[in-house]
Amino acid sequence: MALEKIVRKIPSSSWEITSEKLIDIVLNSPDAKKMPSGLAKTILYYWQRDQLATEIGLQRLLEASVMIDPDKTIAVLKELGFEELVTVLESS
Amino acid sequence: MVEFGIEFVPRDLYWKTTFYAIQAEKNGFNTLWITDHFNNRNVYVSLAIVSAYTEKIKFGPGVTNPYMAHPIVTAQAVSTLNEIAPGRVVCGLGVGDRTTLEMVNLKPSKPLATIRESVRIIRAITSGENLKMEGKIFSISGAKLNFKTTSGIPIFVGAQGPKMLALAAEVGDGILINASHPNDIEKAIEFINIGVDKASKRLTDVEIAAYTSFCVAKDQKKAEKAVVPVVAYIVAGCPESILQKHNISMDTATKIRQAIIQSKWKEAFSQITDEMIEAFSICGSPEIVTEKISKLIRVGTTQLVAGSPIGPNIRKSINMIAAEVFPHFREKEDKQYA
Numbered sequence: 001m002a003l004e005k006i007v008r009k010i011p012s013s014s015w016e017i018t019s020e021k022l023i024d025i026v027l028n029s030p031d032a033k034k035m036p037s038g039l040a041k042t043i044l045y046y047w048q049r050d051q052l053a054t055e056i057g058l059q060r061l062l063e064a065s066v067m068i069d070p071d072k073t074i075a076v077l078k079e080l081g082f083e084e085l086v087t088v089l090e091s092s
Numbered sequence: 093m094v095e096f097g098i099e100f101v102p103r104d105l106y107w108k109t110t111f112y113a114i115q116a117e118k119n120g121f122n123t124l125w126i127t128d129h130f131n132n133r134n135v136y137v138s139l140a141i142v143s144a145y146t147e148k149i150k151f152g153p154g155v156t157n158p159y160m161a162h163p164i165v166t167a168q169a170v171s172t173l174n175e176i177a178p179g180r181v182v183c184g185l186g187v188g189d190r191t192t193l194e195m196v197n198l199k200p201s202k203p204l205a206t207i208r209e210s211v212r213i214i215r216a217i218t219s220g221e222n223l224k225m226e227g228k229i230f231s232i233s234g235a236k237l238n239f240k241t242t243s244g245i246p247i248f249v250g251a252q253g254p255k256m257l258a259l260a261a262e263v264g265d266g267i268l269i270n271a272s273h274p275n276d277i278e279k280a281i282e283f284i285n286i287g288v289d290k291a292s293k294r295l296t297d298v299e300i301a302a303y304t305s306f307c308v309a310k311d312q313k314k315a316e317k318a319v320v321p322v323v324a325y326i327v328a329g330c331p332e333s334i335l336q337k338h339n340i341s342m343d344t345a346t347k348i349r350q351a352i353i354q355s356k357w358k359e360a361f362s363q364i365t366d367e368m369i370e371a372f373s374i375c376g377s378p379e380i381v382t383e384k385i386s387k388l389i390r391v392g393t394t395q396l397v398a399g400s401p402i403g404p405n406i407r408k409s410i411n412m413i414a415a416e417v418f419p420h421f422r423e424k425e426d427k428q429y430a
Contacts, residue, residue, distance in 0.1 A: 027407055032105055040107035048114050048145050
């Protein structure tokens, strides 16, 4: 399933906390260097405009965190109670 | 009115440094300094990308040195940055980090004359002058940039020893004092006064920045652990006079420096004591660092630079500074100036 559809399953009330946790994964992973430069620049663009806790910002953060640290991403989504989302991600 | 600066080391991936720079701007830091070491990512490339993603924070090399980069190249670089972000560029200049200079067999010889002439060159070239000079160190037979520059890029001189502090105050717009302890800043201001007198300036004409090694975290132990590598570099490159003031032997500093040069990190870091952390960093919980910053301001600091490592988790520490440290100073100022 496309990231757009996955992110739509996150309630807007949880966008802020999800964004915070995905940012932490992206910034602090030892595999942060796996981030493609183009995606990094897109994330910086949304960060500058305070849009990382929006649907579009979360799509790019999720794309990055799955690429950099899929296990931690799954763990964070489980912790936030997004079991359905985890199932979709694991099967994709 | 005290300003707050923040320093990033481009050892990190470029997009991380840029992410933190955007965060620093959002959180109200006034100035962003990026260090210049040949073995990290290039300072001007890093600053150029930061400039593209920020709108108001001032920024510049903190500090570059005239041994690795000829001052004419520095003038060219900061002038180009000033075209990208007019009025936001500052230039930090110093003798450089002895440890990295030694790696390429560069010796910071005649530092006073080198810095004096470098400031003259950078100021002239960034102001669009056609410069001819015959100095003790640099000889320029006629140099001018082929593009228009706007004058007024403030030059900050990094200083620690008495003569360099006086020179920094004499020729610079600001002094970046490599110190975190109020006694060191207080002593530094004595020499800064000599420099401003010589240039017929007032003390208030120069910005006095405490360029600190800074580390804030809720957990004191975590903060101390994160600051150790930076303190090791500071002790390794520290002048003997400063070491003596803090009862640290030159022999210990030499051992730490040798260990760093040989990449024996464990050996270098194991020699860092609590006293060294106290002398050369602002480290601890938000309450502790607030108290330490207050002391620095009381002795005359006008800009507090939160230097590397900032915290065990940089993003959280930047937020912590904005939420728990800034209000102590900014509210006070608001009341004071209301």
